[in-house]
Amino acid sequence: MTTAIGKEKLLRMYRQMVSIRLFEEQVNELYTRALMPGLAHLYIGEEAVAVGICEALRSDDYITSTHRGHGHCLAKGAAPDRMFAELLGKRAGYCKGKGGSMHIADPDTGNLGANAIVAGSVGIATGAAFSSKHLGNGRVAVCFFGEGALGQGVVYEEMNLAQLWKLPVIYVCENNLYTEYTHFSETTAGDILQRATAFGVRAERVDGQDVRAVYSTANELIERARRGDGPAFLLCDTYRYTGHHVGDINRDYYRAKSEEQHWKSDRDPIKIFTEHLISEKIAEQTSLEKIQTEVATQMKSAVEFAVNAPYPGAEEVDQDVYA
Amino acid sequence: MPEMIATRELTLAQAVREALAEEMRRDSTVCIFGEDVAEAGTPFKVLSGLVEEFGTNRVIDTPISEAGFTGVAVGAAMTGMRPIADIMFGDFLTLVMDQMVNQAAKVHYMSGGKWKVPMVMRTTLGATRRSAAQHSQSLHAWFSHVPGLKVVLPSTPYDAKGLLKTAIRDDNPVVFFEDKMMHHKLKGPVPVEEYTIPFGVADIKREGDDITLIGTSSMVQIALGAAELLAEAGISAEVVDPRTTWPLDEKTLIDSVKKTSRAIVIDEGYGRYGVTSEIAAVIAQGAFYDLDKPVMRMGAMHVPIPFSPPLEDLTVPTEKSVFEAAQALCR
Numbered sequence: 001m002t003t004a005i006g007k008e009k010l011l012r013m014y015r016q017m018v019s020i021r022l023f024e025e026q027v028n029e030l031y032t033r034a035l036m037p038g039l040a041h042l043y044i045g046e047e048a049v050a051v052g053i054c055e056a057l058r059s060d061d062y063i064t065s066t067h068r069g070h071g072h073c074l075a076k077g078a079a080p081d082r083m084f085a086e087l088l089g090k091r092a093g094y095c096k097g098k099g100g101s102m103h104i105a106d107p108d109t110g111n112l113g114a115n116a117i118v119a120g121s122v123g124i125a126t127g128a129a130f131s132s133k134h135l136g137n138g139r140v141a142v143c144f145f146g147e148g149a150l151g152q153g154v155v156y157e158e159m160n161l162a163q164l165w166k167l168p169v170i171y172v173c174e175n176n177l178y179t180e181y182t183h184f185s186e187t188t189a190g191d192i193l194q195r196a197t198a199f200g201v202r203a204e205r206v207d208g209q210d211v212r213a214v215y216s217t218a219n220e221l222i223e224r225a226r227r228g229d230g231p232a233f234l235l236c237d238t239y240r241y242t243g244h245h246v247g248d249i250n251r252d253y254y255r256a257k258s259e260e261q262h263w264k265s266d267r268d269p270i271k272i273f274t275e276h277l278i279s280e281k282i283a284e285q286t287s288l289e290k291i292q293t294e295v296a297t298q299m300k301s302a303v304e305f306a307v308n309a310p311y312p313g314a315e316e317v318d319q320d321v322y323a
Numbered sequence: 324m325p326e327m328i329a330t331r332e333l334t335l336a337q338a339v340r341e342a343l344a345e346e347m348r349r350d351s352t353v354c355i356f357g358e359d360v361a362e363a364g365t366p367f368k369v370l371s372g373l374v375e376e377f378g379t380n381r382v383i384d385t386p387i388s389e390a391g392f393t394g395v396a397v398g399a400a401m402t403g404m405r406p407i408a409d410i411m412f413g414d415f416l417t418l419v420m421d422q423m424v425n426q427a428a429k430v431h432y433m434s435g436g437k438w439k440v441p442m443v444m445r446t447t448l449g450a451t452r453r454s455a456a457q458h459s460q461s462l463h464a465w466f467s468h469v470p471g472l473k474v475v476l477p478s479t480p481y482d483a484k485g486l487l488k489t490a491i492r493d494d495n496p497v498v499f500f501e502d503k504m505m506h507h508k509l510k511g512p513v514p515v516e517e518y519t520i521p522f523g524v525a526d527i528k529r530e531g532d533d534i535t536l537i538g539t540s541s542m543v544q545i546a547l548g549a550a551e552l553l554a555e556a557g558i559s560a561e562v563v564d565p566r567t568t569w570p571l572d573e574k575t576l577i578d579s580v581k582k583t584s585r586a587i588v589i590d591e592g593y594g595r596y597g598v599t600s601e602i603a604a605v606i607a608q609g610a611f612y613d614l615d616k617p618v619m620r621m622g623a624m625h626v627p628i629p630f631s632p633p634l635e636d637l638t639v640p641t642e643k644s645v646f647e648a649a650q651a652l653c654r
């Protein structure tokens with residue numbers, strides 16, 4: 001079931017998905033050109049999840065994100081230039097270069113931060129939902145995590161608390177089938193949704209490659225949480241096209257090329273959405289191409305900004321340890 | 324202690340409760356999470372009466388999920404609350420390490436100073452309660468080791484109240500350790516007027532000339548008892564209480580040892596790689612040329628705390644053992 005979504009919103013979703021895709025392609029490029037320190041975990045293939053959910057949020061709603069977090073940050077409204085700057089460890093980055101790829105945080109867009117501890121932000125998101133309820137500001141917190149986080153006990157402690165206290169938090173599980181290099185079936189016993197429903201948490205499963213489906217389901221769960229009806233768990237079936245991180249090139253030992261090909265040709269979220277926009281006469285190919293060109297230009301200049309931006313000064317190393 | 328106009332004697336538990344109540348009255352974003360904190364007022368009965376005044380919306384009984392409610396405290400602190408997470412026995416801190424070390428301590432720095440985590444974790448330390456190895460440890464050194472956290476170890480009701488109020492108002496995660504043996508046994512004067520005590524300011528609990536006894540938490544009381552015995556033996560001991568292990572008032576510690584030329588550091592955590600080691604190193608660096616004897620350290624024996632009373636009593640410093648060690652150093 002998908003609710004009617006206005007044209008402007010649909011085109012915005014399209015632009016956001018393309019932005020994430022092209023942002024990540026640039027990240028990979030920066031890595032291969034040896035311009036980026038460290039590694040990055042790309043979100044390519046999963047764009048519909050972040051966009052579908054964040055488009056259903058208010059700008060003052062909260063998110064927490066993961067090591068694979070660029071998509072969540074962009075979808076919640078972060079600017080690519082300051083994100084690239086952060087990835088390169090530059091002063092102009094969202095965290096003054098102190099966080100890097102896995103820790104982008106931005107109070108202005110309600111981004112409580114990306115977390116490099118698997119399941120590390122489940123408590124933070126639940127706590128933000130506690131504040132919302134206590135302060136009565138109507139905000140909802142969305143906690144993104146991969147299916148790998150299901151192995152962490154704290155997830156269940158938080159779902160129990162959230163349901164007991166009817167907190168406005170949505171736990172979004174992005175099942176991209178693999179943790180690092182292990183298929184989720186080897187690490188996950190039983191039924192995932194039942195892990196949530198056992199606590200009385202409302203649980204839904206959605207095709208994570210269909211941005212309209214993600215949006216509609218998220219919208220319902222988010223508004224339900226905002227009304228005070230409690231937390232929800234949303235399982236999104238998706239796939240990461242590239243390696244666990246940019247350096248994970250040879251993947252034969254844990255998954256087949258044919259499987260990757262299948263997702264790319266038949267299950268691509270941008271393709272699926274494009275077909276919908278065109279067949280429903282919401283947009284024409286040319287106008288979508290125009291969006292792509294605009295985004296590509298934006299990403300290029302964002303990268304340029306970041307490459308040319310200065311590093312933080314040595315005097316900054318021990319600043320911000322304490323507030 | 325500064326001059327007080329009106330004081331009364333309070334137990335450490337009463338002082339803690341008064342600090343909490345005052346701060347909760349002053350600031351509606353202060354709330355308490357923990358196991359059996361509401362109607363039960365904790366198993367130590369430190370919080371008795373708070374739920375009656377502030378209600379179950381602010382004095383919140385949680386499931387037995389230390390990591391879970393600490394995580395909630397971190398997130399709530401980032402988004403407008405000033406939560407206090409109550410960890411019943413300090414031994415259970417093992418269960419909150421990720422929330423405190425990887426989350427609370429990192430958020431401010433990792434976000435380039437954008438998010439803050441104004442939370443307090445109240446917990447306990449201390450042996451000799453006949454509670455055996457999983458209810459007796461003093462694990463404050465672990466937290467003192469981590470940048471981003473502040474660690475408070477009050478030794479008197481007066482300090483407990485003033486430091487806890489400062490902790491609640493601080494914009495950083497603060498871990499506040501109370502010796503559970505002092506909760507109801509230790510009484511002391513506490514002003515009626517409001518006051519706070521800044522972090523990073525050591526307090527000279529007793530002045531002396533021959534030796535400095537640096538103590539933390541209940542070991543300050545042990546040091547004061549030893550100082551009394553030493554006075555009878557003609558030795559004048561100065562007792563210094565750093566009050567916070569981080570930030571650490573290095574100057575007051577060093578200045579005292581420069582004056583006395585001898586020092587013993589006494590702390591109930593494990594001696595190995597512990598608070599005593601750190602403070603001894605600070606003194607060795609800062610007062611090396613003024614020392615007449617090597618700095619001595621006295622901490623918990625390097626064993627899990629045993630149950631059997633005669634064994635348990637061997638594991639922690641006592642007035643007698645501190646007295647004897649000090650006497651030997653002054654010989």
Ligand SMILES: Cc1ncc(C[n+]2csc(CCOP(=O)(O)OP(=O)(O)O)c2C)c(N)n1
Nearest residue numbers: 068116117118146147148149176178179180
């Ligand atoms: C507590 C913890 N354990 C292990 C790791 C190392 N690690 C980083 S990502 C990852 C896999 C995570 O898988 P999943 O949660 O499904 O997210 P995905 O990478 O698939 O998006 C692991 C094991 C970590 N960062 N944190």
